[in-house]
Amino acid sequence: METQTEVTYRGTVYPWHCDHMGHMNVMWYVGKFDEATWQLFSGIGITPDYLRDTGHGMVAVDQRISYRREVLAGDVLVVRSALLEVRSKVIRFCHRMENAATGEVAALTVLTGVHLDTTTRRSCPLPEEQLARAKARVTDLDPGL
Template identity: 80%
Template sequence: MPCDHVGLDEPPTREVLVDGLDVTYRGTVYPWHCDHMGHMNVMWYVGKFDEATWNLMSHIGITPAYLRSDHRGMVAVDQQISYRRELVAGDVVLVRSAILEVRDKVMRFRHQMENAATGEVAAVTVLTGVHLDTRTRRSCPLPAEHLARAKSLLTRAAS
């Protein structure tokens, strides 16, 4: 008896986080991203979400230049992922991101990965990141301008 693909009998999932929010990642699923079951392996979902994270951080001013010059970093302290639909070799994916919560040293944000051709949501992740002094390895406050920019992007998107 052949195996059914997970989730293929379900209706397409279409979620929108925030109208007009910039896409923070766009890429392609390559054959080497796929596991023995023929769909993109979980390690690549995490990798693509990570790329989206750095684009989101850069958008609020937490750029590689800032991180290097000010001896700062961002570290993930929590990540939850919900896999909704399969992605296979050749699929073009995009990630939309939203900031859910901002405090002096902490930011919580959500990424939504979509199949660019169908609009179906493939996965959603919510991450909590902490701003870090890389010399002391301790958390430290975000600069006022980065904090203000992040707060200006806050959304009411469900976590």
């Protein structure tokens, strides 16, 4: 997966990320994947400035997560991401969270996001520039979910 992906997140698991079982709680997996999402989107021109200036947004309409390995306080994580499908209003993408020291896959997720007009709260087409940048980065990667 590495050759078709880009690093979109790197960070540490802190003790407050862990639950009573001693491993990172599921809410933090989702949070770290969310940070990776905004890095991925920024690379195709869906930046905070773009969203603020145009009155557009991105909403998640589907997310599937597979938890593969525990991560513990002190572990360093890296998330690698790829675009899987891009249509006029829709972007489907994946993230793979790895333990940076061992290379073990901790979790995988596949998400579908929809571009919307924040005033009408309805989906709308991506601008040509962002659409072209996204389509150019689509891979044939099978994330395994």
